[in-house]
Amino acid sequence: MMEESTCKRIASxxxxxxxxELVRNVEEKRKQQESLVPYVHEDCVSNxxxxxxxxxxxxxxxxxxxxxxxxxxxxxxxxHLSRSESVLIFTAPTRYDETYPHFTSSLPHxxxxxxxxxxxxxxxxxxxxxxxxxxxxxxxxxxxxxxFQDGISNVGEYSLSCFGQIRATCSGLILLDNKLKRGGLIxxxxxxxxxxxLPPGTLNSSHNESYGFAYDNVSGRxxxxxxxxxxxxxxxCEIFILGTEKWRAIDGPSFGLFGWLGYRPVExxxxxxxxxxxxxxxxxxxxxxxxxxxQMIPLPNSxxxxxxxxxxxxxxxxxxxxxxHTDIWILKGLSGEVWIKQHSINIxxxxxxxxxxxxxxxxxxIFKSKDGLFYIYDFELRSITKVKDQKRLGVSSGCVFPHxxxxxxxxxx
Numbered sequence: 001m002m003e004e005s006t007c008k009r010i011a012s013x014x015x016x017x018x019x020x021e022l023v024r025n026v027e028e029k030r031k032q033q034e035s036l037v038p039y040v041h042e043d044c045v046s047n048x049x050x051x052x053x054x055x056x057x058x059x060x061x062x063x064x065x066x067x068x069x070x071x072x073x074x075x076x077x078x079x080h081l082s083r084s085e086s087v088l089i090f091t092a093p094t095r096y097d098e099t100y101p102h103f104t105s106s107l108p109h110x111x112x113x114x115x116x117x118x119x120x121x122x123x124x125x126x127x128x129x130x131x132x133x134x135x136x137x138x139x140x141x142x143x144x145x146x147x148f149q150d151g152i153s154n155v156g157e158y159s160l161s162c163f164g165q166i167r168a169t170c171s172g173l174i175l176l177d178n179k180l181k182r183g184g185l186i187x188x189x190x191x192x193x194x195x196x197x198l199p200p201g202t203l204n205s206s207h208n209e210s211y212g213f214a215y216d217n218v219s220g221r222x223x224x225x226x227x228x229x230x231x232x233x234x235x236x237c238e239i240f241i242l243g244t245e246k247w248r249a250i251d252g253p254s255f256g257l258f259g260w261l262g263y264r265p266v267e268x269x270x271x272x273x274x275x276x277x278x279x280x281x282x283x284x285x286x287x288x289x290x291x292x293x294x295q296m297i298p299l300p301n302s303x304x305x306x307x308x309x310x311x312x313x314x315x316x317x318x319x320x321x322x323x324x325h326t327d328i329w330i331l332k333g334l335s336g337e338v339w340i341k342q343h344s345i346n347i348x349x350x351x352x353x354x355x356x357x358x359x360x361x362x363x364x365x366i367f368k369s370k371d372g373l374f375y376i377y378d379f380e381l382r383s384i385t386k387v388k389d390q391k392r393l394g395v396s397s398g399c400v401f402p403h404x405x406x407x408x409x410x411x412x413x
Contacts, residue, residue: 046070050079054191054405071407081171081406086360087148087156089174089190089403090395091141091166095157115142118162118188119180122197135163135179143174143190145403146374148359148366153374153390156405158190166399168213168224170267172406175213175224185211185224187242191405201238201247204228212265212272214289222410225272225287227252227261235261239292242410253285253294264398268311269333273297279305284318288334300329300339306351311402312358312365317342319355319365326353328365345377348384357402368400 049060049071057080061071070076095115119135143160146153164177164186172191178184183200212225222242229235237252258276265272271286281303283296299318307320318329318339328343353367353375365377367384374387 170213268316
């Protein structure tokens with residue numbers, strides 16, 4: 001009996017010795033590998049990663065914990081956003097890579113990967129599951145984007161589908177109708193696919209309401225703004241701050257300012273701005289993001305159907321078509337500043353061209369004509385050219401939204 005116990009102790013000690021030897025060997029190999037890889041300062045790693053294309057950046061997050069910490073940090077995300085170019089985001093009933101099979105996208109969720117449904121990702125209960133099955137399959141659309149580079153347009157894919165319409169965009173986030181909850185909304189980053197649901201606000205018909213989406217630099221919070229017209233023709237306003245639970249009513253614009261809520265608002269100079277009339281509008285209506293107060297700002301001339309406002313750099317721009325030329329006016333602030341005429345396009349600008357967005361990096365101004373063609377105005381060369389190799393998107397100007405592909409989130413988690 002004693003001999004058996006002794007043998008067991010010897011065997012146990014032998015196994016422990018082997019295990020310790022194995023651990024020492026693994027540790028020595030790890031130290032040898034680390035000695036072969038020189039230490040790279042975190043700032044240097046960050047400067048390298050920030051230059052990667054978005055699909056490589058998204059993959060690089062999962063190389064190691066250190067890289068994940070760098071790429072997901074608020075400073076890195078903000079820097080990447082500042083270096084990202086503007087695109088136009090839209091939904092279409094058919095994926096572009098199905099219509100044009102030779103198309104290859106540059107985003108991480110594209111190509112041959114399965115398409116993710118926004119509603120399927122949102123579902124969290126059996127009730128919503130049954131509602132999902134009741135959605136009409138033919139109403140499903142695919143979220144896509146149009147980018148402009150060297151005078152050429154390319155359509156990109158997120159491999160992301162939805163049943164709701166895009167209502168607004170802000171810094172890489174988009175606001176969608178939630179078809180699983182009447183009056184509800186979904187905020188999603190189509191690149192990271194992170195989403196959050198908003199509770200229903202005041203119910204209204206789509207032609208009698210308007211949504212805005214803005215970032216408050218003072219509070220560091222994202223705000224969803226909902227304008228809606230009541231039975232007495234007053235335009236009321238409610239605001240939802242992402243991360244909270246309820247909509248909050250605020251004082252709406254003065255009675256009679258809005259004749260139509262069909263123009264989407266433009267975010268610039270710390271406010272959201274609407275053109276309040278279908279045609280012949282003499283002013284814009286602005287809501288300051290910080291103090292949530294409405295004000296009316298006169299335009300330098302009457303705004304017609306194909307005129308419009310866009311953000312250019314850090315200013316608000318008003319593009320006005322005249323009989324022989326097109327003027328570009330700039331407003332740099334809301335504290336008593338006035339409109340200043342910065343440019344006049346004298347050649348090549350058609351009167352039916354709607355301004356859609358200004359490229360954030362290059363600065364060119366993108367127009368879309370009544371027949372669906374895109375044009376680019378180069379401020380340096382003072383020339384306007386038709387975009388090359390463009391495909392007809394089959395969506396109206398009111399259904400494409402300025403956007404930027406980023407890794408922005410509404411929370412720090």
